[in-house]
Amino acid sequence: EPEVTQTPSHQVTQMGQEVILRCVPISNHLYFYWYRQILGQKVEFLVSFYNNEISEKSEIFDDQFSVERPDGSNFTLKIRSTKLEDSAMYFCASSEFRGRDEKLFFGSGTQLSVL
Amino acid sequence: GENVEQHPSTLSVQEGDSAVIKCTYSDSASNYFPWYKQELGKGPQLIIDIRSNVGEKKDQRIAVTLNKTAKHFSLHITETQPEDSAVYFCAVLSGGSQGNLIFGKGTKLSVKP
Numbered sequence: 001e002p003e004v005t006q007t008p009s010h011q012v013t014q015m016g017q018e019v020i021l022r023c024v025p026i027s028n029h030l031y032f033y034w035y036r037q038i039l040g041q042k043v044e045f046l047v048s049f050y051n052n053e054i055s056e057k058s059e060i061f062d063d064q065f066s067v068e069r070p071d072g073s074n075f076t077l078k079i080r081s082t083k084l085e086d087s088a089m090y091f092c093a094s095s096e097f098r099g100r101d102e103k104l105f106f107g108s109g110t111q112l113s114v115l
Numbered sequence: 116g117e118n119v120e121q122h123p124s125t126l127s128v129q130e131g132d133s134a135v136i137k138c139t140y141s142d143s144a145s146n147y148f149p150w151y152k153q154e155l156g157k158g159p160q161l162i163i164d165i166r167s168n169v170g171e172k173k174d175q176r177i178a179v180t181l182n183k184t185a186k187h188f189s190l191h192i193t194e195t196q197p198e199d200s201a202v203y204f205c206a207v208l209s210g211g212s213q214g215n216l217i218f219g220k221g222t223k224l225s226v227k228p
Contacts, residue, residue: 004158033214042221043159043204048214056215091158095214102147102208104216106158 002026004107006092012113013082021077021110023092032075033093033104034067036060043091049075050098082114117142117209121219128195129227136222138205139187147208148181148188149216154201162203163190195226 005024013019025032034046048055049067066078075094079086089111093104118141128134138148146167151159165172165179165188172179176195181188192199202223206216 006158031214035216043206043216043218045215045217058215093158093214098214102214103149103161103164104214105161106151108156108158 004092004094004105006107006110008110010111012115015084015114016081019079019082019112021090023075023107024073025075025094026105029094029096031095031098034077035091035093036088038088084114087112087114117145117207117217119205119207119217119219121205121222123222125223127225130195130197132195134192134195134224136190136203137187138219140207142209145207145209149206150179150190151204151206152201153204159204197226197228200224200226
């Protein structure tokens with residue numbers, strides 16, 4: 001069964017450093033998303049991406065965050081200068097359609113720890 | 116904006132019993148209501164979903180009901196098994212949103228053998 005894959009599974013970084021989280025969405029999907037989950041809390045939307053541009057973003061997704069689809073398979077989330085409060089599990093998701101037939105499939109996540 | 120409330124936060128049942136988890140939402144324009152199961156160390160996995168033009172949907176031991184008037188929807192798991200133990204999240208896609216699922220806080224379901 002096709003699945004969304006994310007690397008690395010764990011990332012430890014120092015405050016102020018840049019991190020790049022990587023995702024390979026399901027191959028025939030066109031819509032891509034990043035969510036995050038702070039320990040013990042609910043999953044929160046960060047950004048959606050389609051046709052090489054951001055479709056929608058939340059207030060969490062400030063200027064420190066950026067997304068990119070550098071090639072035909074990868075989808076990345078970059079945090080330019082990490083803060084302690086960026087520590088969370090980051091989930092990538094993808095969907096084949098949007099709107100009425102939208103079904104999001106999530107990867108297993110990258111646990112980001114900012115020290 | 117949309118607000119999703121999920122209850123209970125924890126639920127413990129005996130194997131073979133039924134489990135029911137409920138969610139309420141605030142935006143009447145919301146039109147898509149998925150349920151996700153999250154096992155330890157894994158991402159949320161879509162288990163069932165329902166759209167605003169349907170009142171009930173069933174898939175083997177799992178069913179979801181939607182009451183648009185009251186703005187609530189529920190997950191029903193019958194004949195529970197130990198492998199059903201996980202955290203379950205409801206979510207709502209607001210009308211016009213582009214992938215912005217609003218999640219509930221989750222229900223930790225424990226099925227005791």
